[in-house]
Amino acid sequence: MQAIATTGRKWNRPSEKLAREMAEKLSIPYAERGRTNIPELCQSYNAKFALVAKKGLLTLVTPEAELFFHPNMAHLRMKNLRFGDGDRMAEAMGLEPGMDVLDCTLGFGADAIVASAVVGDSGSVTGLESQPLIEAVVGYGLANYENDTEQIIAAMRRVKTHAIEAYDYLKAQPDNSVDVIYFDPMFRHPFAESKNIAPLRPVANKNPLTVETIAEAKRVARQRVVLKESSKSLEFARLGFLERAGGRYSKVQYGVIRL
DSSP: EEEEEOOOSSSHHHHHHHHHHHHOOOOOOOOOOTTTTTTHHHHHOOOSEEEETTTTTTEEEOSSEEOOOOTTTHHHHHHHTTTTTHHHHHEEEEEEOTOOOEEEEOTHHHHHHHHHHHHOOOOEEEEESSSHHHHHHHHHHHHHSSSSSSSHHHHHHHHHEEEHHHHHHHSSSOOOOEEEEEEOGGSSSSTTTTTGGGTTTTSSOOOOHHHHHHHHHHHHHEEEEEEEEEEEEEEHHTTTOEEEOOOTTSSSSEEEEEE
């Protein structure tokens, strides 16, 4: 992993402690920040990415952009749910309070937060992210971000994350052990206007989903396996998603396998 862990320019003990803990967890070097800028610091360690601890959270600095955790993307969707307008993902997944959900493509965590809000205290949401640097930023944010409403903070705190490939995780799970399994690999082949996920691309896993992964998901899920993709995507047919949900004229649809 071509990465270092360091602090923001304004050093303090909590930031250094967090950066050192992340360096140990991810087996990457801890780099003293001093007055050095991030590109120069990366160059001195022959690193491509920098995991920066600042203001109580983590930011992943890539050559193209910065990835930091913020629940903004979940806000409007949760507002729609509160006012009874629904959420297409939640509808495709058939979510209800008390369900156990496995999100196999955590990304920024917005889908996991919305799912957590719907299933509530009596349910559970587990988010998998194959890229450890992304999981570090988002997982730590879900567990520690505080500047928000009680409802969103509670939904975030209920999401548990793991840095692991979905297939490897699924292989280790018992049959029929979660209600719904969800995949959203869309940022690997994004729409041109999808700028809000640009920071993910340099470090994201671009490998396509495999038939074997979906087969494991069908074994582990009790009720549904759901795939979010472009409405014109050939992935639905390739992976065996014959049922479609979502807006008729939407650029995005959800493939549903009912079990």
